[in-house]
Amino acid sequence: MLRRLFIAAVLAASVTACSGGSTNVPPFKSGVLVTPSPSPTPSPTPVPQHLYVGNDNTPGTIQQYTIPISSTSTPNFSIASNNVVTVALDAGGDLAAGDNAGHLQFFTAPLSGASTPAATFNNGTATNNGQNVFTSAGDMFDSTVSTKVNFFTHPFTNATTPSSSITSPLLTGAIGTGLDAAQNLYIANSASGSVSNLYVYAPPYTGTPIITPTVAATAYRKLTLSATQLFVCSVAGATGRVDVYTLPITAASAPAFAITTGMNFPEGIALDTAGNLYVGNLGDSTVRVYAPPFSATSAPTVALTVGPAPFAIFGIAVGK
Secondary structure, rough: HHHHHHHHHHHHHHHHHOOOOOOOOOEEEOEEEOOOOOOOOOOOOOOOEEEEEEEEOOOOEEEEEEOOOOOOOOOOEEEEEOEEEEEEOOOOOOOEEEEEEHHHHEEEEOOOOOOOEEEEEEEOOOOOOOOEEOOOOOOEEEEOOOOOEEOOOOOOOOOOOOOEEEEEEEEEOOOEEEEEOOOOEEEEEEEEEOOOEEHHHHHHHHOOOOOOOOOOOOOOOEEEOOOOOEEEEEOOOOOOOEEEEEEOOOOOOOOOOOEEEOOOEEEEEEEEOOOEEEEOOOOOOOEEEEOOOOOOOOOOOEEEEEEOOOOEEEEEEEEE
16 A cells, blocks of 8 residues: 555656646647647738839839838839820739720739730720730620620730720620629729719620619719729819719619719729729829728818829729
8 A cells, every 4th residue: 555655756756857847738629739829819911912003104104112102202203104094903913004096005013113014915806905904714894885895815925915805785885894803803894975884794704794773974084993883084074073883783773872072083992902992083193092881971081293294194903
């Protein structure tokens, strides 16, 4: 009996010595030692975002600004181009720009003031570019300011031509284009007679589109989308406006409201990852920023005048 008590005492002393005097046992799960996670878990470093502004002049550069912008922001650099009416970025930071004669340029990341086009090609037989937008796969849609939207499959080269086109009997002035998370394609149609409406095509873009009723006294241009709203520029009226639609779009959709404060013929529009809305105004060469939530009383929180003059803003984009 005394021998068994002695052995038990020795074993207890051994366990205490091995654990440094502590009775806490490291956590195990299914026989595997669990290493506690650091608390709090470090947050990943956010990827910097940039604003790109195109100039529809000769020479017409594409300027890059770091977000957030202020009224005194200056461009990080300018990419040489001409008569820029649309700019778009893919997920990797590559940039495509279109001019007012139907020519497209594709610049590969990383972008800089020394960037030159990796590919130059045409928007099919179109003599203009409306708004171009990249798919999640890196392919590209580009409207023609006419009866169709062309689709281009990457990789892009000097020999690239449209792989397909989207059209409709009532599509007469396709300008704005945008994609939602499900890759539905939205088209802003600026029809004759100062009326405009929207077209929505679901992948693979061969079916019948949703077509909204026409809106009087409008001249729709570029558009952009959040998860819940669609924003489209109109240059009709004294200074223009941004019409805001609630998603999803239906055949009965009409603008929920319009943003008018700070507008001066808005031609370009984009959203950043924080949900801020950027509007490029042709009338006074400004980019104005609006913070969510949006309403008919929304007013800009920032107004950046882009220069040097003359600077004709027709296309802006936000991305890497």
